[in-house]
Amino acid sequence: MKRAPAAVFFQLPLAALFFALPLVAHVGSPDVFYEGDAGPYHLLVTIRPPQVIPGVAQIEIRSASRDVQQVRIVPLRLTGPGAKNAPVPDVADRSHDDPQFYTGALWLMNTGAWQVRVQADGAQGPGMLSVPVPAAALLVLPMQKGLGVGLAVLGLVLFIGMVSIIGAASREAQLEPGKEPDAPHIRRSRIAMGATAVILLGTLWLGATWWGSEAGANEKRIFKPLQLKATVENGDRLALQLNDPGWLNRRTDDLLPDHNHLMHLYVIRIPAMDLVWHLHPERTGGDTFAQSLPSMSAGRYALYGDVVHENGFSETATGEIELPAINGQPLQGDDAGGAAAPVAKADYNSVVAPLSDGYRMVWERGPMPYRARQPYEFRFRVEDSQGRPAEGMELYMGMQGHAAFVRTDRSVFAHVHPSGSVPMAALGLIADSNPHAGHNMMHGEPPAEVSFPWGFPKPGEYRIFVQVKRAGKVETGIFDARVEN
Amino acid sequence: MIGVHWDISWHRSIGRDSFWTPAHLAIQLCGILAGISGGYLILATTFADQSPLRAASVRIWGFRGPLGAFIAAWGGIAMIASAPFDNWWHNAYGLDVKILSPPHMVLAAGILAVHVGALILILGYMNRATGEEKPRLRALFLYVGGMILVVLTVLELELTSRAVMHSAVFYRVVATVAPLVLAAVARASRYKWAATWVAGVYSLFVLLISWILPLFPAVPKLGPVLYPVTQFTPPEFPMLLIVPALALDLLWQRTARWGAWKQSVVSGVVFLATFVAVQWPFANFLNSPAARNWFFGTIYFGYNTSPLSLYAKYQFIPADATADFWREMVIALVLSVLLIRLAFACGDRLQRIQR
Numbered sequence: 001m002k003r004a005p006a007a008v009f010f011q012l013p014l015a016a017l018f019f020a021l022p023l024v025a026h027v028g029s030p031d032v033f034y035e036g037d038a039g040p041y042h043l044l045v046t047i048r049p050p051q052v053i054p055g056v057a058q059i060e061i062r063s064a065s066r067d068v069q070q071v072r073i074v075p076l077r078l079t080g081p082g083a084k085n086a087p088v089p090d091v092a093d094r095s096h097d098d099p100q101f102y103t104g105a106l107w108l109m110n111t112g113a114w115q116v117r118v119q120a121d122g123a124q125g126p127g128m129l130s131v132p133v134p135a136a137a138l139l140v141l142p143m144q145k146g147l148g149v150g151l152a153v154l155g156l157v158l159f160i161g162m163v164s165i166i167g168a169a170s171r172e173a174q175l176e177p178g179k180e181p182d183a184p185h186i187r188r189s190r191i192a193m194g195a196t197a198v199i200l201l202g203t204l205w206l207g208a209t210w211w212g213s214e215a216g217a218n219e220k221r222i223f224k225p226l227q228l229k230a231t232v233e234n235g236d237r238l239a240l241q242l243n244d245p246g247w248l249n250r251r252t253d254d255l256l257p258d259h260n261h262l263m264h265l266y267v268i269r270i271p272a273m274d275l276v277w278h279l280h281p282e283r284t285g286g287d288t289f290a291q292s293l294p295s296m297s298a299g300r301y302a303l304y305g306d307v308v309h310e311n312g313f314s315e316t317a318t319g320e321i322e323l324p325a326i327n328g329q330p331l332q333g334d335d336a337g338g339a340a341a342p343v344a345k346a347d348y349n350s351v352v353a354p355l356s357d358g359y360r361m362v363w364e365r366g367p368m369p370y371r372a373r374q375p376y377e378f379r380f381r382v383e384d385s386q387g388r389p390a391e392g393m394e395l396y397m398g399m400q401g402h403a404a405f406v407r408t409d410r411s412v413f414a415h416v417h418p419s420g421s422v423p424m425a426a427l428g429l430i431a432d433s434n435p436h437a438g439h440n441m442m443h444g445e446p447p448a449e450v451s452f453p454w455g456f457p458k459p460g461e462y463r464i465f466v467q468v469k470r471a472g473k474v475e476t477g478i479f480d481a482r483v484e485n
Numbered sequence: 486m487i488g489v490h491w492d493i494s495w496h497r498s499i500g501r502d503s504f505w506t507p508a509h510l511a512i513q514l515c516g517i518l519a520g521i522s523g524g525y526l527i528l529a530t531t532f533a534d535q536s537p538l539r540a541a542s543v544r545i546w547g548f549r550g551p552l553g554a555f556i557a558a559w560g561g562i563a564m565i566a567s568a569p570f571d572n573w574w575h576n577a578y579g580l581d582v583k584i585l586s587p588p589h590m591v592l593a594a595g596i597l598a599v600h601v602g603a604l605i606l607i608l609g610y611m612n613r614a615t616g617e618e619k620p621r622l623r624a625l626f627l628y629v630g631g632m633i634l635v636v637l638t639v640l641e642l643e644l645t646s647r648a649v650m651h652s653a654v655f656y657r658v659v660a661t662v663a664p665l666v667l668a669a670v671a672r673a674s675r676y677k678w679a680a681t682w683v684a685g686v687y688s689l690f691v692l693l694i695s696w697i698l699p700l701f702p703a704v705p706k707l708g709p710v711l712y713p714v715t716q717f718t719p720p721e722f723p724m725l726l727i728v729p730a731l732a733l734d735l736l737w738q739r740t741a742r743w744g745a746w747k748q749s750v751v752s753g754v755v756f757l758a759t760f761v762a763v764q765w766p767f768a769n770f771l772n773s774p775a776a777r778n779w780f781f782g783t784i785y786f787g788y789n790t791s792p793l794s795l796y797a798k799y800q801f802i803p804a805d806a807t808a809d810f811w812r813e814m815v816i817a818l819v820l821s822v823l824l825i826r827l828a829f830a831c832g833d834r835l836q837r838i839q840r
């Protein structure tokens with residue numbers, strides 16, 4: 001039985017849970033993290049999708065409530081006929097060591113947008129929540145050497161065996177019992193064995209061709225993210241085009257708005273990662289977008305554009321652009337930006353990031369090192385210059401905060417919100433089972449704390465951009481983390 | 486073959502669960518039993534000096550045994566070898582929801598070899614037997630021949646649903662296996678109703694499977710569930726191969742003195758003509774409300790059958806273009822003729838099997 005990591009889930013206040021739900025975005029971070037309520041029970045759900053489709057998704061569920069007695073899990077399509085009829089749910093295994101931790105495994109049979117429905121039963125009655133999961137083949141697993149050798153030996157035995165059987169059949173099978181084969185029979189047997197070997201080799205060649213054809217067809221099913229082609233027009237206008245490198249029958253003009261934005265674009269200067277913007281380009285055509293740029297320093301920038309397709313499948317389009325110094329427009333609406341020291345000078349022990357007006361953001365990270373593939377709750381608080389909880393906090397695009405986790409080699413990018421890495425637009429498609437999906441449930445001023453459930457997919461060095469809104473201004477706190485295996 | 490049909494039904498009603506499903510175990514147990522049985526016969530013949538089979542055995546790699554035992558053992562090894570290959574295939578490509586895949590073909594080759602091994606083992610005894618023993622062995626021989634037809638038609642399941650029975654491709658697909666098996670077994674057995682018996686075994690086996698499986702409850706464990714399922718989903722009603730088989734038996738009884746090629750050409754025409762004549766209108770019946778009952782089984786669907794599919798709507802795929810239809814039909818006819826001629830050649834050789 002697996003035991004939950006010693007992370008600090010639910011030992012922290014979880015006010016963030018009652019805020020609007022997020023959109024998903026990820027590069028190199030396929031695992032889905034979602035924190036929400038199944039009726040009266042508060043759950044953190046981690047879904048590790050399979051790398052091949054059909055394949056098995058691993059499910060981990062931690063309950064904040066001690067009175068949950070049973071958790072059942074079931075996969076359904078997010079939309080369409082497959083979303084109506086649920087298969088029989090599996091009962092998740094309860095950890096003997098940690099009775100609030102459950103695990104299970106579910107088959108995802110097709111590529112596309114799925115949901116994992118979680119049904120919790122306990123002292124307070126039943127409750128249910130659904131978590132959107134994008135399923136796509138990511139790679140082809142190579143054959144292990146031992147298995148390859150074993151199969152090759154078996155294949156050789158079968159090959160030689162069949163040649164020998166045909167030889168024996170030609171040489172002796174038609175002889176009267178007790179009679180020895182004569183020279184013509186032996187000669188005929190050798191010819192038959194040679195012919196059999198040729199036929200078998202031909203069959204193997206055909207089989208290998210078929211195998212190659214199947215592998216090629218599978219290659220086409222492996223997920224290829226959208227690409228962002230970017231140019232600058234008229235000095236400060238960023239023109240973007242979504243390019244599909246060719247993956248199944250995906251469209252680029254079927255995007256759903258998420259908090260009124262079709263695309264959430266992170267622009268990060270590379271390799272220093274010292275400048276970041278969180279922008280929201282407007283669509284100008286079917287697959288084209290435009291954004292008025294703020295004033296920006298010259299340099300090369302990485303682009304991460306989060307989008308959600310109409311079937312609930314979410315992805316991050318990526319690109320790069322070389323920019324001259326831009327004398328642009330002031331940031332408007334939900335657009336925001338921030339700056340920090342280059343990652344080459346990162347302080348991996350620092351837990352404080354300066355904000356404007358003497359305010360600061362503090363990362364409550366604890367003394368334990370972070371490890372890859374473990375779910376954590378990343379908690380931050382905003383203080384004034386006297387160390388008091390900040391006042392005047394506001395919702396930023398309907399939520400308490402946004403965070404982007406970026407590995408310094410850019411192999412990982414994840415756009416996370418207080419309820420995890422799930423796209424709000426996808427949640428909206430299953431709103432029947434999540435009646436509060438996408439709704440801000442908080443009344444009054446948000447607290448000066450925000451937390452994000454997520455897990456690093458692999459070891460390495462990461463930069464974390466955390467954005468909150470206070471006194472009408474979006475503030476960006478930037479932190480660095482070193483993650484162990 | 487019970488395991489194979491059970492497994493296919495499992496995938497259509499419950500979905501893939503694990504390698505260790507009872508249906509998978511039944512299939513692999515068949516391979517293990519075939520391997521053990523063949524191995525025992527070989528070892529007993531090789532190492533027991535007084536073995537009655539020793540004189541009627543062949544030699545391979547220093548071992549002695551009946552030819553059929555070696556073939557069955559080969560089939561058992563192939564079946565067992567297919568298991569890790571298939572498991573890796575699922576892990577690497579995730580491609581599982583179809584019958585025609587390379588590892589499944591290795592499994593099919595193994596199952597076929599087990600049946601052919603049994604067939605030749607029986608044939609060796611039958612050709613040496615005299616008196617009352619011979620009809621009993623012949624009945625066994627025809628039963629195994631019928632099971633070979635079951636094996637080969639299972640491989641074609643994805644291409645022979647009732648939705649395609651008005652397409653020429655359906656008849657071409659059937660023509661690649663049925664005439665070969667019917668003619669080879671009939672020729673080897675030298676029994677005048679052999680083809681009818683073989684097709685009868687196939688029909689009875691598929692009928693029993695299609696009637697028994699739905700008696701057991703099953704619910705999907707996988708999504709997407711496009712069609713609610715409450716019981717094991719059976720195979721479709723067997724193809725009416727019994728009619729062309731009967732026609733071929735009658736033909737062969739009257740053309741025994743003909744040359745093999747002449748007989749093959751007429752047999753090919755008779756097979757295809759009678760099969761089209763009965764299966765085409767029967768397909769209309771299967772798609773009609775009158776067939777929507779447990780007997781004909783068109784009330785059953787797999788959980789992943791789209792309600793919007795032509796199959797679920799009891800419709801045929803769009804008709805072939807005229808030129809395509811006749812081209813496929815000509816290919817079906819040529820295949821029938823050539824495979825029957827090949828079957829005659831094989832059957833003649835099988836008649837002389839002694840060991």
